[in-house]
Amino acid sequence: MTARSSLVxxxxxxxxxxxxxxxxTWYGIGGRADMLVSPRSAEALELFIRRCQSEEMPVxxxxxxxxxxxxDAGVDGVVIRLDHEHFRSTAFNAVGDxxxxxxxxxxxxxxxxxxxxxxxxxxxxxxAGIPGTxxxxxxxxxxxxxxxxxxxxxxxxxxxxDGELRSWKAADLYFQYRRSDLPPCIVTxxxxxxHEADPVEVRDKVKQIFQHKRASQPMADHSAGCxxxxxxxxxxxxxxxxxxxxxxxxxxxGAVVSDQHANFIVAQPGASSTxxxxxxxxxxxxxxxxxxxxxxxxxxxxxxxxxP
Ligand code: FAD
Ligand code: EPU
Numbered sequence: 535m536t537a538r539s540s541l542v543x544x545x546x547x548x549x550x551x552x553x554x555x556x557x558x559t560w561y562g563i564g565g566r567a568d569m570l571v572s573p574r575s576a577e578a579l580e581l582f583i584r585r586c587q588s589e590e591m592p593v594x595x596x597x598x599x600x601x602x603x604x605x606d607a608g609v610d611g612v613v614i615r616l617d618h619e620h621f622r623s624t625a626f627n628a629v630g631d632x633x634x635x636x637x638x639x640x641x642x643x644x645x646x647x648x649x650x651x652x653x654x655x656x657x658x659x660x661x662a663g664i665p666g667t668x669x670x671x672x673x674x675x676x677x678x679x680x681x682x683x684x685x686x687x688x689x690x691x692x693x694x695x696d697g698e699l700r701s702w703k704a705a706d707l708y709f710q711y712r713r714s715d716l717p718p719c720i721v722t723x724x725x726x727x728x729h730e731a732d733p734v735e736v737r738d739k740v741k742q743i744f745q746h747k748r749a750s751q752p753m754a755d756h757s758a759g760c761x762x763x764x765x766x767x768x769x770x771x772x773x774x775x776x777x778x779x780x781x782x783x784x785x786x787x788g789a790v791v792s793d794q795h796a797n798f799i800v801a802q803p804g805a806s807s808t809x810x811x812x813x814x815x816x817x818x819x820x821x822x823x824x825x826x827x828x829x830x831x832x833x834x835x836x837x838x839x840x841x842p
Pocket of ligand 1 (some may be wrong): 664
């Protein structure tokens with residue numbers, strides 16, 4: 535029996551070998567994964583992770599690929615994707631004017647925000663215009679000027695890398711700007727706390743935030759959003775620092791610093807992942823030389839042989 539068949543065997547999951555995962559990201563570039571696995575249930579996910587653990591197989595989890603750069607040489611081991619309908623469901627439980635929304639990790643954020651504003655549920659407007667899945671939003675604690683995903687989080691359920699199903703109250707974790715102390719795991723579901731509100735007001739707020747993003751960011755281009763975190767402990771913005779360094783339009787190969795927002799490193803047709811990485815390094819070095827600040831990348835980079 536090969537390692538592959540003993541891993542997958544009788545489990546309730548879909549498997550693609552040599553899967554083009556780079557093309558599944560917002561960048562749309564980068565290589566392939568040895569194995570892409572889409573479990574059809576949380577139980578199948580748990581059993582599969584236990585087998586990966588005993589075979590010492592590296593495991594990565596792909597959400598919507600909106601904050602991810604896959605190396606041109608692809609990645610080794612297994613990539614899990616929660617795209618089966620089991621991981622795309624949403625259920626609501628209202629008590630008075632508070633609604634607990636149980637949302638599976640594979641749910642698309644755009645659709646979730648739309649769904650909430652249609653139902654007149656307030657509390658997720660800050661996620662307007664942020665692409666990706668619920669699982670990715672938890673891991674990245676995605677957000678912006680209007681708040682972060684953790685503001686709405688009540689409970690997180692996940693499978694850890696020992697294959698155990700675990701649950702945390704968000705209040706017992708420490709969520710910060712784009713990070714948290716949530717242990718390494720595959721988020722499978724969350725409970726969000728939302729409030730009944732006037733649907734028109736919720737829709738208007740979502741529209742206002744979306745329009746701000748569309749006016750200031752290259753939303754239609756191939757990117758992973760902001761390439762760098764804003765420097766913490768200061769009021770500095772990475773975008774402004776890159777802009778003040780004169781780097782808008784600066785390019786390496788097919789990678790270019792956006793003219794619209796300097797913290798977006800965009801892939802033009804023909805760009806490789808290597809171009810993007812070179813430009814990230816170059817921008818980091820030039821900003822450090824001018825401002826004495828070393829920007830920290832926000833984009834997650836996956837490489838063969840480098841443990842996630
Ligand atoms: P991915 O990119 O697939 O993965 C990102 C990380 O999350 C990886 O480490 C991955 O392993 C992990 N992950 C994914 N799913 C799970 C899971 N189920 N369990 C555990 N870990 C998981 N971000 C902001 O914060 N604010 C913004 O305003 C914003 N604007 C953006 C605009 C554009 C045009 C783009 C392309 C991106 C933007 N981003 C922004 C970045 C991105 O939308 C967020 O980081 C988002 O949360 C990524 O989610 P994802 O599902 O695509 O995760
Ligand atoms: N600015 C410039 N030049 C630029 C870009 C920005 O001078 O090229 C200036 C702006 O004029 C403004 C300041 O920098 O005075 C801040 O800009 P902005 O309001 O666009 O916010 P940001 O700090 O650059 C953050 C998040 C975004 C999020 C927005 C809005 C980070 C790294 N970025 O951007 O998140 O969408 O706020 O909420 O925290 C992401 O994380 O991927 C992302 C896009």
